[in-house]
Amino acid sequence: MATIALTNIGKLVTGDIKNPVSSANTIVVQDGKIAKIGNAEILKGFTLDKTVDVAGMTVTPGxxxxxxxxxxxxxxxxxxxxxxxxxxxxxxxxxxxxxxxxxxxxxxxxxxxxxxxxxxxxxxxxxxxxxxxxxxxxxxxxxxxxxxxxxxxxxxxxxxxxxxxxxxxxxxxxxxxxxxxxxxxxxxxxxxxxxxxxxxxxxxxxxxxxxxxxxxxxxxxxxxxxxxxxxxxxxxxxxxxxxxxxxxxxxxxxxxxxxxxxxxxxxxxxxxxxxxxxxxxxxxxLGILRTMSLIASMSDIPGEKVVAMASGNTARVFGLDTGLIEEGKEADLVVMDAPMGSIGSDAMEALKVGDLPGVGMVIVDGAIKVTKSRNTPPTTRNYTIK
Ligand SMILES: [Zn+2]
The missing domain is CATH 3.20.20.140 (Metal-dependent hydrolases)
Structure with a gap:
């Protein structure tokens, strides 16, 4: 299976409600799993089939x-x-x-x-x-x-x-x-x-x-x-x-x-x-995104914790090996951003102001499945694939 890197991540939302944001900006997925999380340095250890520069957008768990x-x-x-x-x-x-x-x-x-x-x-x-x-x-x-x-x-x-x-x-x-x-x-x-x-x-x-x-x-x-x-x-x-x-x-x-x-x-x-x-x-x-937007915009809870309610929390309760951006987990990832025209400057701010983020890319088990959502508004920024 392909080895893919996501680089230039603006915000990495982990899905872990206790530690919802990571300072890392690079993820490597290999054989369907999250192989490594860190900064651009980690790329040296891999032969990459594809690099997705996400242009400062947010990456969340599937x-x-x-x-x-x-x-x-x-x-x-x-x-x-x-x-x-x-x-x-x-x-x-x-x-x-x-x-x-x-x-x-x-x-x-x-x-x-x-x-x-x-x-x-x-x-x-x-x-x-x-x-x-x-x-x-x-x-x-x-x-x-x-x-x-x-x-x-x-x-x-x-x-x-x-x-x-x-x-x-x-x-x-x-x-x-x-x-x-x-x-x-x-x-x-x-x-x-x-x-x-x-x-x-x-x-x-x-x-x-x-x-x-x-x-x-x-x-x-x-x-x-x-x-x-x-x-x-x-x-x-x-x-x-x-x-x-x-x-x-x-x-x-x-x-x-x-x-x-x-x-x-x-x-x-x-x-x-x-x-x-x-x-x-x-x-x-878009029901899960809508629920996230509802809860984030009506309460004082940060967007990244709301993401965890739709990912890591559920995985923990049901014993699933996904829902967290953590090394070794199934590589289910979403690249999202503020939708075009939102007053929010990134996906989490968009949730807080009550908008639905734009979904730019969806990866399941390390394979790119969606390259542009047919259902959400377009993302403000665009990724490039090399
Ligand atoms: Zn019922």
């Missing part, structure tokens, strides 16, 4: 969408949309985490069918890389009748996600709790719907319900789209250490409350971002 209801392939029947995965890459997203394949036409709800769907979606997305994007698919939906041996079978076949609890027939905390324990015992990560009813067939879930089940992630803490009450949000912030997901399609006021309260507790590592597409507000190729 963004992670923690909440997508994938089906199979780069198609979603709910909104009858093709190539939405490719569209997301043009918005800087390089990883999707399935929250359950609930929109599969004729979705089976018996234990055997539920299990089969999770295994199929998991294995199918392992073989499908639309524009390079890594889909972690096959999040089992909890249905009544699943037994502990089913979790053994799914884990053996690679399934490691439990889709949003509340999508299936298992809704009551007392029904969900044993299944969540079986799943966690096998290293699975568990999402749980909270707040009002999202679409016909899902249910209303309170803070007490969530605390009784103890999922890995509280899905759409700001509602999908109807949020739980502010007091309920504060209960989850103060009485648990759970990861709280803010979604694009949710309630912006509650999203803002969540980050303000967590910032007061120095606990911004607990926030991750998702789209919850294609439910509700539909397919938003």
């Amino acid at each position: 963004l992670i969408d923690s909440h997508v209801h994938t089906v199979l392939g780069d198609y979603t029947p709910r909104q009858k949309t093709q190539d939405y995965i490719e569209g997301a890459v043009h918005g800087g997203v390089t990883t999707f985490i399935s929250a359950g394949e609930c929109h599969t036409p004729g979705r089976p709800k018996d234990p055997a069918g539920t299990k089969a769907l999770a295994i199929l979606a998991h294995k199918s997305f392992n073989n499908l890389r639309s524009t390079g994007l890594k889909v972690h698919g096959g999040a089992v939906i909890l249905e009544k009748g699943l037994v502990e041996a089913d979790f053994d079978e799914m884990a053996k076949e690679g399934v490691w996600l439990v889709g949003e609890i509340g999508l299936g027939s298992v809704k009551k905390p007392e029904d969900a709790k044993p299944m969540v324990e079986w799943a966690k015992k096998r290293g699975m990560k568990v999402a749980m719907h909270c707040g009002g009813t999202s679409i016909p067939g899902s249910s209303t879930v309170t803070a007490d319900d969530v605390m009784a089940v103890e999922p890995t992630v509280v899905s759409h803490i700001n509602g999908g789209p109807t949020a739980i009450a502010p007091a309920e949000v504060e209960k989850l912030i103060n009485n648990t250490e759970l990861t709280l997901e803010i979604v694009q399609c949710g309630n912006p006021k509650i999203g803002d409350l969540v980050v303000r309260k967590l910032a007061e507790k120095d606990a911004l590592h607990r926030v991750i971002f998702g789209n919850d597409s294609p439910s509700g507000t539909g397919i938003i190729p």
